[in-house]
Amino acid sequence: MTEHHQPLPDLPPPITSTGVIGWMRQHLFSSPLNIFLTLLSLYVLSIIVPNIINWAFIDANWTGTDRTVCDANPNGACWTFINVRLNQILFGLYYGQHADQIWRPITAFIILAGLVGLLLLPRLRFKAWLGAGVLLLYPFVAFALIHGEWLGLPVANSSQWGGLMLTFILASVGIVAALPLGILLALGRRSEMPLVRAFSVTYIEFWRGTPLITVLFMASVMLPLFFPSGVEFDKVMRAVIGITLFQSAYTAEAIRGGLQAIPRGQYEAADALGLGYWKKTIFIILPQALKISIPGIVNSFIELFKDTSLVSIIGLLDLLNMAQTASRSIEWKGYDVEAYIFAAMLFWIFCYGISRYSQHLEKTLHRGH
Amino acid sequence: MKQDSTTNAPATPWHRDPGVRALIFQAMLLLVVVWSLGTIFSNTVTNLENRGIHTGFDFLHEIAPFAVGFSPFIEFKLGESTYWDVFLIGIQNTIIVSFLGIVAATLLGFVIGIMRLSPNWLVSKIASVYIETFRNIPLLLQILFWNFAIFLTNLPGPRQSLSLGETVFLNSRGLYMPRPVTESEAGAWIVIIVGIAALIGCVVLYRWAKRRKDQTGQSFPVLSVSLAIMILVPTLAFFITGSPVGVELPELKRFNFEGGMQMPLALFSLWFALSTYTAAFIGETVRGGIMAVDHGQTEAASALGLHRGQVLRLVVVPQALRVIIPPAISQFLNLTKNSSLAVAVAYEELVSIWSGIALNQTGQALVIIAMTIVVYEILSLTTSAILNFYNYRIQLVER
């Protein structure tokens, strides 16, 4: 019997390389330069952060119904103002005045949230049909609720819409209406017919080369000239038309990316099966291409969502303009920082949320061929 | 394919022939497009006629009945300048803010992108908070916020201006800086010519260094030597010719500073907002570009004995730039298009004075909007041309 050599158990790593201390050493103090940067950052943060926290939370005014509370304590933010005007900022002038009707946009929103939630469930059957239903039917449900005429509710004219609600409406109608146009344009851009391709390229590049604000000016000033007199669109409708035309170019580019990513074999296999162009496109190519382009479309949705704020320049009371108008009212003048920050926060929550979701999608949809 | 079906299959009826179909389809598309454009055009013409608006370019020669405040290079004279001048001033001001914005956004963007990659956790987190904050809030909101809620509210009036050594002033009207003025015309020209000569010298030096390196492998510190030449030579010429360029300081008059170089507050806010916003996007681009360089490249370069600076300069940066430059150019174009948001803060660029004031005062919606769009289309097409050229160059280099 020989004696086996028994190694001693491993020593734990030195305390300086594990746990909080180790992490800090590695990530904050690994070199003289790093130490310097860390200290500098800490210094800068220590100046900025406490001030912001004090202003926004500790010293802030939350209660009351008019500006006297805030005027008495000017060192803190005046959230009272946001609180008082909340309905207006979220739902616009009409619903700001008729608080008893606010259930309508809220219901519309809850239905939408429910449907989207359903769509996000993994492994739901008939998802495509449900999705198509949402795209095609939901806008009418929402319109019926928000406008009210079809359901015999008090009418809220589109000129009275505003706030976050209008921002949502513009962005979502824009993206949905731009989708079919975008698909056609993307297919056109990859078509073998020279005229079709030329038309699609011209269309896409034209809209992508123009700033949205010019498009909106065009929609608000020139659209009425394009149609015979007697054909009228209201302001919201005109903005929607402008946004849709503009957005369809970006959607087309996102979808083109998806189309390009499909391996040639798929086309060839479809050809070999003897499918015609439309059958091939609808049943083989588009389902795959759209799936790949979803993150791209979602990203362009984020851009669109932010860009809808431009309608405030043509006088629509979207979230930004509503907040701004409220902060310039006689009752609350001078509290514009609060208005901008509140609007910014709402925008941020949605855009950041959607962008995180899009990153997640990119990961899950990534399937190598 | 097509031949197969015509030779092997039993004669295809003409309406199933893909070639014929394509022709018919395209003819239909053409018809629809021409018809729609024709309808829109004739509607517009009729509508305008009904309203008694005479569309045309004649108004361009009329004298502009309003004043333009900011025009550093094209002189605006109330009562003499025409609408055409206003148009040019609009383009000029768009270019000014875009140029300033692109420079600042690129610098800031690089800093943010590199901070984002820093091994220091705190620094990298700060950069990522910056990026996520700025790019997820509408630019228009940011412009309005900086202009109305921050700068206008907090900056003092002209008489209590913040000043830097009594030469640079900042107040609620804008930023005022000293301006170079030529005192001796000839001397100034000499300095400019010497400067150009120095530039040519640097190019020659670069070529020579590159050739020598290709042949012998020895490298030459081109960048620092060129920089030295570019700074030292013109400075020397400046003093030898007896300082032909003087400085005009802004001076406080009855209402505000006059003289010197002036940047209206609207331009300042717009510039600030455009740069900080676009920097967030460029920062992401820079990060992506640097990460796209394979780690093996760095290791291989180190294995060849290059030191850290050389690895960065000769291996990482050239490859990263290839990834960074195309999206960065698109960002520059975006910034230029976004400068049209000036309309919200009263900076007088193309959309604001041309599609805004001029359109209002003349009623020539059709011509004015068309001219505005043409300018942006030209900018955008030029940008894509540059991009395509760059991509083409890169493809050639690739092995």
Add this chain to the structure above:
Amino acid sequence: MNRLITIALAAGAVLIGSAATAGTLEDVKKRGHLICGINNAVPGFSAPDDKGKMQGIDVDVCYATAAAVLGDANKVEFTPLTAKERFTALSSGEVDLLSRNTTHTLHRDSALGLNFTYYNYIDGQGFMVKKDLGVKSALELDGAAVCIQQGTTTELNLADYFRSNNMKYQPIGYETAPQTRDGFDKGACDVLTSDKSQLAAQRTELKNPDGAIILPEIISKEPLGPVVRQGDDVWFNIVKWVLFAMINAEEAGITSSNADDMRKNSKNPVVRRILGVEGEMGRELQLSSDWAYNIIKQVGNYGESYQRNLEPLGIARKGSVNDLWTRGGILYAPPIR
């Protein structure tokens, strides 16, 4: 190719031909309400009150027109318009009537295809400055930065005034009136220029109203009034006479409170004609005979409208240009007969 274009143009022509519109009057009657283009942010002229109902001397013209045409002053839908959109909105038929503190000028009358009816407020452009500048007259403003709303006649008057007085200025042009006021309040400029009535209103909205003064000069004529499209004379006459009726009613002493009484008891032929008891005035305008009665009963006469909307802003009427000609003003409505 040529044939294609011919076909396209022909098709376009058909489309246009089929969409020729009926008159505005029929449109409004068929629709059942009047669509009125307004500015919704000028207190005294058009702004929502606490309950969200539009109030102001401009919107009263809309109410009055609805009362005359449809018999009910509340059958109005308001479309808020920016200065930029207003004329296109009117000429495209998006609104039936534009009552948005719009100045009557030759250019707008002729080149823009508009018809100005009459004036419901005669204004003039003035200047407001911060007190601490020590400026007493507009002639001392050489070199000042001027806040101004883009795309208005104010912009042109300002340029003319400074040019003719050999002075320079730095224009700071904003899109909307509230933005302009905000800019002035926060120090983006030394001077705010606008119509005097608006200056008075905007001064009350400053953070410190006492820190600003309105200079004495009036540098322009700003006759403001409702506007209609060119080429529809029936409608043009109606809107014009709605305004004349309000002014005539004030002259004849008919108010919303005594209209019923006077309709029954008055022997004065002028009053009887206005109230539709005598003559066929309404029919001649293609309206009902009680058109003017409806206006006065539901909206009031011009004086009542002024009293209700502009007096609270401190814009006194007595003896000003906006008073009746009988009292030293220049409001002079042709007789209803």
